[in-house]
Amino acid sequence: MLKLHSLSSPAIAQKPNQNPSQFLSSQLLSRARVFSTNTFGFAPSPISSRKRLSLKCRQSEYFDQQRTSTAASPNKPSPAPPTPAGATGMAPRFYVGHSIYKGKAALTVEPKAPEFTPLDSGAFKLSREGFVLLQFAPAAGVRVYDWSRKQVFSLSVTEIGSLVSLGSKESLEFFHDPFKGKSDEGKVRKVLKVEPLPDGSGHFFNLSVQNKLINLDESIYIPITRAEFAVLKSAFNFILPYILGWHAYANSIKPEDSSRANNSGLKYGGDFEWSR
DSSP: EEEEEOOOOOOOOTTTTSSSHHHHHHHHHHHHHHHHHTTOSSSOOOOOOOOOOEEEHHHEEEEEEEEHHHOOOOOOOOOOOOTTTTTTOOOOOOOOOEEEEOSSSSEEEEEOOOEEEEESSOOOEEEOOOEEEEEEEEEETTEEGGGGGGGGEEEEEHHHHHHHHHHHOOEEEEEOOTTTTTTTTTTTEEEEEEETTTTTSSEEEEEEEETTTTEEEEEEEEEEEHHHHOOOOOOOHHHHHHTHHHHHHHHHHHHHHHHHHHHHHHOOOSSSSHHH
């Protein structure tokens, strides 16, 4: 609490046996002491008859509390930010794709992850390779596409390799029967043709679908420029090891595991060529 005091002091009578010079010195000393302590109002007045003015500072109490709490727990960590809804310890999932839009149609390319089967040992075994899904949608207007009529085509690992190695003047053709080996085999035919443009500036992607089950016969084509095709090739080259599932194997390799296997004399997958 801060206190403000009046600087006035009452007159003090001189003692009968006191020397005048001593009396004067004591008066000056007393007034100087009152002035030095009461000018800033930090010391209480010894005379009860003086008027007392007080001013309570709330801000000082706040900082006192802050200093006390900090001193009590100096290493207390700051509160963590709130966890987003749905993020309950699971790794976030990401969905990506690349789209090319032209006047007649649009093409979207999406990678699909491989599948693994858990083993009794706690390890995982690749059960199905991933693929790249091509989605073709015809145009329904200017920069408008009818995705309800889209047709899809799944590129296998080998077909991705064929596309990546395709030359600027070369063409290729893929044929798919989604019901191959089933009772409806031959009723749905999908043919994807990739042919060079006449001026050599890129390739045509043409997907033809014949579906006898719903009486559908549709063909969707889209021109892909050389630059757009280069982007697709780069993306295919990057994603190919992940589609094969090799990234999971590479991430599981630990130096201590290989050292333990070498010391125990174990051979993985039979004799190695270089160990003979």
